[in-house]
């Protein structure tokens with residue numbers, strides 16, 4: 001096994017093509033208006049058209065209306081939605097694609113809250129992130145030892161928050177996750193990816209294998 005890689009906050013077609021070529025499994029497109037990585041529906045649809053046959057395009061939303069999420073799924077070619085705000089468990093279904101529920105982890109109580117999403121609606125994966133101000137993309141990590149508290153939950157976990165090419169192997173060794181996710185740790189500026197950093201990040205993850 002090796003961990004999957006999601007590169008989040010792609011805003012430019014050249015970065016999308018570069019990330020796929022580097023071996024990314026998924027790209028994240030951000031629909032949160034206050035994010036510096038926000039993309040319009042038109043840009044998102046163009047980015048999604050770069051998707052290779054086995055790649056995933058994840059739409060990132062924060063406390064968004066279900067109707068708008070459904071419209072973006074339909075019109076932008078999204079294959080999953082990532083709910084990265086304060087969405088309750090009952091908001092995690094009805095989009096026609098798998099849901100990644102993101103939770104900001106400050107301590108064990110947040111992991112216990114994450115458990116309340118297991119087996120609910122269309123939640124297929126949990127994404128554990130640091131508690132950055134502004135919901136996400138802030139380069140803030142969390143205590144990776146907390147991931148073990150979900151080992152018996154039977155749900156795939158993505159580890160995120162403050163990852164970069166220099167620390168991602170330590171994160172993967174510590175958590176053996178379904179996948180890892182990165183935004184700011186592979187950028188030259190918000191929304192503009194650093195090709196060398198993306199390639200180094202993917203290589204670092206994919207060279208670590210376990211049974």
Ligand SMILES: O=C(O)c1ccccc1NCC(=O)[C@H](O)[C@H](O)COP(=O)(O)O
Nearest residue numbers: 008035136137138139161162182183184
């Ligand atoms: O990236 C953003 O600007 C963002 C804003 C609001 C909600 C979520 C956001 N990003 C979602 C992600 O999945 C990020 O990759 C995750 O938060 C980790 O970010 P980073 O610590 O910068 O790697």
